[in-house]
Amino acid sequence: MGEQIAETHMRRPVITARAAATFEPVGRSVAAARTFVRDTLQGWGLTDIVDDAVVLTSELVTNAVVHAGTTADVVCIRADTGVRVEVADRYPERELPVQSNGGHHFGSPDSEGGRGLLLCAALAVRWGVEYSATHKQVWFQLDFPDRPAGTRAAGPALPSSALPIADARVRVAVVQVDSGALISDWNDDAQELFGYTPEQVIGKPLTDLAAWPHTPGTGTGIAEALQLSRWEGSYGIRGADGRVSPVYASHLRVRDTQGDPSTVCLLVRDRERAVLQSPLRAVAPDSGESAERGPASDAFEVFIGSPAPDDLDGLLQRTVERARDMLDGDAAYLLLATDDETELEVRASTGLPSARQRFARVPVEAGTGRYGSARMPAVHEDLSALPGAVPLLVNTGMRSVVTVPLKVEGRLTGSLGVAAEAPGRYSNEEALRLQFAADRIALAVERARLTELERLRRGSLSFLVEASDLLAGTLDRDQTLALMAQMTVPTLASWCAVYTVADQVSEPELSYVLHEDEDRIDGLKALLTKIDPPEQVPTGGARGWSGPYDAAHAAALRTSLRSLSLGDSARPSSGPGASLATASAVGGETVVLPLVARNRVIGMLTLGKPTDEHFRQENLELAEDLSRRAALALDNARLYSERTAISQSLQRSLLPPEQPEVPGVEVEVIYRAAGEGNEVGGDFYDLFPIRDGAYGFAIGDVCGTGPEAAAVTGLARHALRLLAREGFGGPAVLERLNAAILDEGARSRFLTLLYGELWPQHDGSAVLKVVCAGHPLPLRLRQDGSVEAAAEPQPLLGVMEDLELYEQTVTLDPGDVLLCVTDGVTERREGTRMLGDEGLTDVLVNCTGLTAGAVAARVLRAVERFAAEPPSDDMAILAMRVPERHDA
Numbered sequence: 020m021g022e023q024i025a026e027t028h029m030r031r032p033v034i035t036a037r038a039a040a041t042f043e044p045v046g047r048s049v050a051a052a053r054t055f056v057r058d059t060l061q062g063w064g065l066t067d068i069v070d071d072a073v074v075l076t077s078e079l080v081t082n083a084v085v086h087a088g089t090t091a092d093v094v095c096i097r098a099d100t101g102v103r104v105e106v107a108d109r110y111p112e113r114e115l116p117v118q119s120n121g122g123h124h125f126g127s128p129d130s131e132g133g134r135g136l137l138l139c140a141a142l143a144v145r146w147g148v149e150y151s152a153t154h155k156q157v158w159f160q161l162d163f164p165d166r167p168a169g170t171r172a173a174g175p176a177l178p179s180s181a182l183p184i185a186d187a188r189v190r191v192a193v194v195q196v197d198s199g200a201l202i203s204d205w206n207d208d209a210q211e212l213f214g215y216t217p218e219q220v221i222g223k224p225l226t227d228l229a230a231w232p233h234t235p236g237t238g239t240g241i242a243e244a245l246q247l248s249r250w251e252g253s254y255g256i257r258g259a260d261g262r263v264s265p266v267y268a269s270h271l272r273v274r275d276t277q278g279d280p281s282t283v284c285l286l287v288r289d290r291e292r293a294v295l296q297s298p299l300r301a302v303a304p305d306s307g308e309s310a311e312r313g314p315a316s317d318a319f320e321v322f323i324g325s326p327a328p329d330d331l332d333g334l335l336q337r338t339v340e341r342a343r344d345m346l347d348g349d350a351a352y353l354l355l356a357t358d359d360e361t362e363l364e365v366r367a368s369t370g371l372p373s374a375r376q377r378f379a380r381v382p383v384e385a386g387t388g389r390y391g392s393a394r395m396p397a398v399h400e401d402l403s404a405l406p407g408a409v410p411l412l413v414n415t416g417m418r419s420v421v422t423v424p425l426k427v428e429g430r431l432t433g434s435l436g437v438a439a440e441a442p443g444r445y446s447n448e449e450a451l452r453l454q455f456a457a458d459r460i461a462l463a464v465e466r467a468r469l470t471e472l473e474r475l476r477r478g479s480l481s482f483l484v485e486a487s488d489l490l491a492g493t494l495d496r497d498q499t500l501a502l503m504a505q506m507t508v509p510t511l512a513s514w515c516a517v518y519t520v521a522d523q524v525s526e527p528e529l530s531y532v533l534h535e536d537e538d539r540i541d542g543l544k545a546l547l548t549k550i551d552p553p554e555q556v557p558t559g560g561a562r563g564w565s566g567p568y569d570a571a572h573a574a575a576l577r578t579s580l581r582s583l584s585l586g587d588s589a590r591p592s593s594g595p596g597a598s599l600a601t602a603s604a605v606g607g608e609t610v611v612l613p614l615v616a617r618n619r620v621i622g623m624l625t626l627g628k629p630t631d632e633h634f635r636q637e638n639l640e641l642a643e644d645l646s647r648r649a650a651l652a653l654d655n656a657r658l659y660s661e662r663t664a665i666s667q668s669l670q671r672s673l674l675p676p677e678q679p680e681v682p683g684v685e686v687e688v689i690y691r692a693a694g695e696g697n698e699v700g701g702d703f704y705d706l707f708p709i710r711d712g713a714y715g716f717a718i719g720d721v722c723g724t725g726p727e728a729a730a731v732t733g734l735a736r737h738a739l740r741l742l743a744r745e746g747f748g749g750p751a752v753l754e755r756l757n758a759a760i761l762d763e764g765a766r767s768r769f770l771t772l773l774y775g776e777l778w779p780q781h782d783g784s785a786v787l788k789v790v791c792a793g794h795p796l797p798l799r800l801r802q803d804g805s806v807e808a809a810a811e812p813q814p815l816l817g818v819m820e821d822l823e824l825y826e827q828t829v830t831l832d833p834g835d836v837l838l839c840v841t842d843g844v845t846e847r848r849e850g851t852r853m854l855g856d857e858g859l860t861d862v863l864v865n866c867t868g869l870t871a872g873a874v875a876a877r878v879l880r881a882v883e884r885f886a887a888e889p890p891s892d893d894m895a896i897l898a899m900r901v902p903e904r905h906d907a
Contacts, residue, residue, distance in 0.1 A: 843894030
């Protein structure tokens, strides 16, 4: 058995017929090639594989005569196992789409390149590509369907109740019509069915007897049907009694031995059409589903094919290709209505510049004329007589077109059109055929459209939720601008530019530019910098902007002309490529959306497409929603930045502008604010000269943060300097400061403060007079490593009116250190643990011999390492050390 199979595969097929034709590189050749293949295969009796062969030939010839621009040689070869069709062009250098290692991958089905090979892989049993020095040949083979021996077509066994009903004797009228459409033969069954004897009808036109169901006013009728090579369908025959009998007919065009053409017509009663009607092509079902299918689904599959695409784009593309092939057109297109049914949007096309037509829109005209309304079938015999009647076909070379509406429950959902390069190709007969097909697919298209719309709405909602989270997660202006652009590219647009407006009198400023191709960002930014920004319009919605397109193409033209005038030898190294690339990047539709926040235009979001591309309405609506959220986020970032700048400026004003040099004493100060930048901390410090040889120092902590704490901080720092320089001692300074704080009333805050006066001595020591009002006690580190408190605690300020404060004198010997800190140091926590005075003392014990700067740095490091989390409170560290003699 295995040897027999191997022998079958190795046996060369026996060629039984061959037909060839050459087609010129013009658009009409595609339709001519389809006709050639269809007539050839039908003449060979291979109607089962005609549809697939015509579709594949159409795509391959299109690649040759339209894309490669050469003649196409089409060869049909019939063998004993199947049919092989070869399409050769004269462009052997043309590259084929790359095939991935994981299987067939020829690019997107929407692209023009590679779709023919994609169809070959899907429909053909075998296919391949062959090269020669002058040709490239693509071939495919379709095998004959497997059938029982001796049969051309067979159906399944059915129960008696499912068989069609016929009379006791089925009569088949055989009528032969000569080349002049006159009846030349009339058999007995014809006489029995219609009541005419042969003598009464022979020599008369069949058209006198036929009741053809054509549209009034058209010339298409049975005379034209008799000229077709094969025809099958229903019409009526007017009998001898004057009544019309509906019949089902099968026509076959033949030649006699002298070569004269004639038509053989087989006719049965219409209710007995099963006798003649060709079985519909269908794929073998996976289960018993075929028996449950109704006539509506069968009619749909006859036009679309089975299995039908499960996505909207695939269904629409299959529809336009089948409609084009059905009417032998050169192009076809399908438009879907917008939600308000005021416009039609191109969603699929074949034979037209798809990149230019993709998602283009045309208005639904409301005129009552036959050719003026998309809600009625329309036939244009010659578009040159009525320029602009079909905007999509302007400058495409199409002369005649037939369009029909897609309707669901009386509502316009779309429009289907088929066009040809020759005038007068279509009449009402073709319009009725196309309308019949459109009626069968309209509901399926609407279901797929609603499914896609629901998917897009869910995706849009998810997109907006994610965008809102990202925008809410930052208050940085530059980061907000970057997020705005990154969320739109490439999801909604190919490139994006964000303009910002500082105030109502300022001009828009280009703040951020992004392109999906990073290599084009610089060129795009340079282009937008040179042109005027878009006009500020506060009204919502996207509006078109032609500025980038006009400027880019003008620059590209100038660059090209300059390079041509310089000649090849003097051509600039950059060449026109950069300008042309930028022109291509912005050559499509550009829209501007205002960024409006708090009833003020704060910027503009500009979105663009590359050459000949347009935005879909749902994408524009999504961009509008995004622009509203982005505008609020951008304005919040602006307000936050302004508040942060004000707070930082105020914080700087509350700290000393500079630190004076104290003779004979090392002084180091470290200040860390724990706020997020927009809050003024309550900790402060100061060091200032009082008079010759005396210096004042202070370190304090105001309760709370924000403007109220800042007011008390400013009051304390300036009051300390003023009172000390007026000659008041420490207790008097703090008592008067306490009264000033209480005078603030409800705005007052209590204040812990360590204030002192520093007197450097000639012997190298330093005398300090300190008052510690509710503040963490200062610590003194001696040379022997011992640590002790250098003051006693006294009441804090801002609580009681009558304070009895006193100052204490401390002498720092050479090598001694005085450490003053705020409670942000001692109250550093991790869980229930706190650094405290004991922990600070342990750190200071190990600082013997260190400079003041080293002591302050070690304390700060100990605070930071005490817990994993960053400090949550402000802190100030003031270290003073009297150097030893050998240090000086």
